[in-house]
Amino acid sequence: MSKSTASQVINGHSKQFRISDATRDRVLAVAAEHHYQPSIHARSLNVARSYTLGLVVPEMTNYGFAACSNELETLCRENGMQLLIACTDENTSQETMVVNNLIQRQVDGLIVASSMLHDAEYVKISQQLPVVLFDRHMPDTLLPLVVCEAIEASAELVARVAKNHQDEFYFLGGQPRISPTRDRLAGFQLGLERAGVRLNPEWIQYGNYHPSSGYEMFANLCARLGRPPKALYVASCGLMEGVLRYMSQHKLLDSDIHLCSFDDHYLYDSLTVKIDTVAQDCRELAIHCFTMIIDLINEQPVEQKQCYLSPKLHWRHADSI
Amino acid sequence: MSKSTASQVINGHSKQFRISDATRDRVLAVAAEHHYQPSIHARSLNVARSYTLGLVVPEMTNYGFAACSNELETLCRENGMQLLIACTDENTSQETMVVNNLIQRQVDGLIVASSMLHDAEYVKISQQLPVVLFDRHMPDTLLPLVVCEAIEASAELVARVAKNHQDEFYFLGGQPRISPTRDRLAGFQLGLERAGVRLNPEWIQYGNYHPSSGYEMFANLCARLGRPPKALYVASCGLMEGVLRYMSQHKLLDSDIHLCSFDDHYLYDSLTVKIDTVAQDCRELAIHCFTMIIDLINEQPVEQKQCYLSPKLHWRHADSI
DNA sequence: ATGAAAGCGCTAACAC
DNA sequence: GTGTTAGCGCTTTCAT
Numbered sequence A, B: 001m002s003k004s005t006a007s008q009v010i011n012g013h014s015k016q017f018r019i020s021d022a023t024r025d026r027v028l029a030v031a032a033e034h035h036y037q038p039s040i041h042a043r044s045l046n047v048a049r050s051y052t053l054g055l056v057v058p059e060m061t062n063y064g065f066a067a068c069s070n071e072l073e074t075l076c077r078e079n080g081m082q083l084l085i086a087c088t089d090e091n092t093s094q095e096t097m098v099v100n101n102l103i104q105r106q107v108d109g110l111i112v113a114s115s116m117l118h119d120a121e122y123v124k125i126s127q128q129l130p131v132v133l134f135d136r137h138m139p140d141t142l143l144p145l146v147v148c149e150a151i152e153a154s155a156e157l158v159a160r161v162a163k164n165h166q167d168e169f170y171f172l173g174g175q176p177r178i179s180p181t182r183d184r185l186a187g188f189q190l191g192l193e194r195a196g197v198r199l200n201p202e203w204i205q206y207g208n209y210h211p212s213s214g215y216e217m218f219a220n221l222c223a224r225l226g227r228p229p230k231a232l233y234v235a236s237c238g239l240m241e242g243v244l245r246y247m248s249q250h251k252l253l254d255s256d257i258h259l260c261s262f263d264d265h266y267l268y269d270s271l272t273v274k275i276d277t278v279a280q281d282c283r284e285l286a287i288h289c290f291t292m293i294i295d296l297i298n299e300q301p302v303e304q305k306q307c308y309l310s311p312k313l314h315w316r317h318a319d320s321i
Numbered sequence C: 001a002t003g004a005a006a007g008c009g010c011t012a013a014c015a016c
Numbered sequence D: 001g002t003g004t005t006a007g008c009g010c011t012t013t014c015a016t
Helices: A003-010 A021-033 A040-047 A063-078 A092-104 A120-125 A151-162 A179-194 A211-225 A237-249 A266-270 A282-297 B003-010 B021-033 B040-047 B063-078 B092-104 B120-125 B151-162 B179-194 B211-225 B237-249 B266-270 B282-297
Strands: A052-057 A082-087 A109-112 A131-134 A145-148 A170-173 A204-206 A231-234 A258-262 A275-279 A306-309 A312-314 B052-057 B082-087 B109-112 B131-134 B145-148 B170-173 B204-206 B231-234 B258-262 B275-279 B306-309 B312-314
Touching: A003 A021, A040 B040, A052 A063, A052 A092, A063 A082, A063 A282, A063 B063, A063 B082, A082 A092, A082 B063, A082 B082, A092 A109, A092 A120, A109 A282, A120 A131, A131 A282, A145 A282, A151 A179, A151 A231, A151 A258, A151 A275, A151 A312, A170 A179, A170 A211, A170 A237, A204 A211, A211 A237, A231 A237, A237 A258, A237 B266, A266 B237, A282 A306, B003 B021, B052 B063, B052 B092, B063 B082, B063 B282, B082 B092, B092 B109, B092 B120, B109 B282, B120 B131, B131 B282, B145 B282, B151 B179, B151 B231, B151 B258, B151 B275, B151 B312, B170 B179, B170 B211, B170 B237, B204 B211, B211 B237, B231 B237, B237 B258, B282 B306
Parallel strands: A052 A082, A052 A109, A109 A131, A131 A145, A145 A306, A170 A204, A170 A231, A231 A258, A258 A275, B052 B082, B052 B109, B109 B131, B131 B145, B145 B306, B170 B204, B170 B231, B231 B258, B258 B275
Antiparallel strands: A275 A312, B275 B312
8 A cells, every 4th residue: 555545545536546445545534543744735735735814904803804704714724725814903014914925824815904005016916826805906907806885875874964064064084095085085075976966175074994093083073073073974883983082082972963983893783872884794805815815726716806784784873764 | 036036025035045135125125116915825825824713603792702812802902913803692603603714714813712511623633723711711720821810809899889788789690501601600608608697509590691581580589589789790791791781771870789790891880789799800801812822823832821910990889898 | 156966745647 | 556766955974
């Protein structure tokens, strides 16, 4: 019994190599008896694949990314792959570093929620290995991507709320040039327009996607107005965290501000402050990312390289419904 | 210039192999020019190390585990290692599977928040590679571990609250036999005792650490009493999620129930319901896990193999202070 | 101070 | 049907 025979059996190629059932069983028996564990590294060295997938996210503590990571981990595990997660802290140079790290570890594919403004880096990388952008995308990029459709959903949310808030409706966003901010702002503007509300440019505030930035922007707003705003659209869950912290510290939680936001969180159900949200479906996002990257890795045709998922609106204000 | 010389230089062993500065620079120049990336798999195959660490957690969506994972990822990255995260869904057979997976990937060490009742499996594994238990531990285990001290902290919390709630004080826990439940219950009992309150065995409810279990236990409790309990200690953040969901659905969020729990969450600051908590420090937990496992991997002496960290109490009720 | 050679454990091509 | 062989890219030992 030789190594190669054993190898074929272990990899389940016994059929196509016409190996007799007898020897196959013998191999399997010996393997089981000796608790044989094939060396992934030797295998990877040979076949030039690592059976790993790289996932790059800003932070794992953000509930949405945690949920996506969790789903992707499950999908990977069920398919004999291992997920390698790396965090960028929303920092582009750190992003470059972690991506290089993952490539050096020879990940078979890369799923990235990028903080970069341009896709240049990933266009180059994608000549080397499959890349799928998710959650965020760069303007005019041709790279495969999976994101939630933010514009129409935000517009719908905002339009309905704006009906009751013609005079003021503020917007807190992250970095102005990345897609989540741009799209959510575009939706916000579109929503106002549809409600027949003329946008006051002073309503728009930019920061970054750290909770502290949400806190700060909201604090500034309150200082400027001398009171909390009457209606506010917050562009993400992380920013909302900061807003809520400020409100809680300043006893504003039962002021009659109309809050709405992109991203849902289960604890929003338990707040006195009602928050209407655009809720992304993380499981769906994860499944699409996974099947797309796997198809790319296996060089199977991908029918739709750019996938926009429809989020659901989650209404919590009685008067919004 | 030969492969071996290059190898020495790349690995920074030029000194101890008495390689001339001239050749060293030449090697480095060529490497840079060709964007040379050493193959981790070839290296791993040779030195029988993968420069990866396995982390096993019940779920990444649990805020505490997400935070710990995030911290550990950063620590690994800063030290040239890669974190491999796997989820068990609180399921012991899945735990066995993911652990085997990680071992097969030849992780250099394993950090585990185990759902198992016994340490047998890990005792065996730890003969093969370093294992550190974290967050949870098995009774009488001698394995290295890093956990938060739960008994004394819970007792302190509960004792103070029980002063005002002599007549009833309920406890919702997870699986009765795993350490988080046992320790937190022990603290609860101790706290009552210190407050001079006699424990009514009916106050104690067990489930598992899924939010749905918290919901269900709380629903049962309300049904039994015909009203929400006056004081309640919830053994974890995940269970509290379920409790809050029930309260929100049944408009109980401004009832005068005194809630307290193990595990803190930033959104608790924004709830009308006040929750006093025992707050674990994830960063500290992560740092201790990391340094311990690295020392074990490098076979350096570990001064303290079982590390109990002191959590902080986070008071939100005015009358508790 | 540098190079040659063996071998880590596996897979794939090819010979028998 | 099964065994032989070469080589994946690296590190380490030993000879020069």
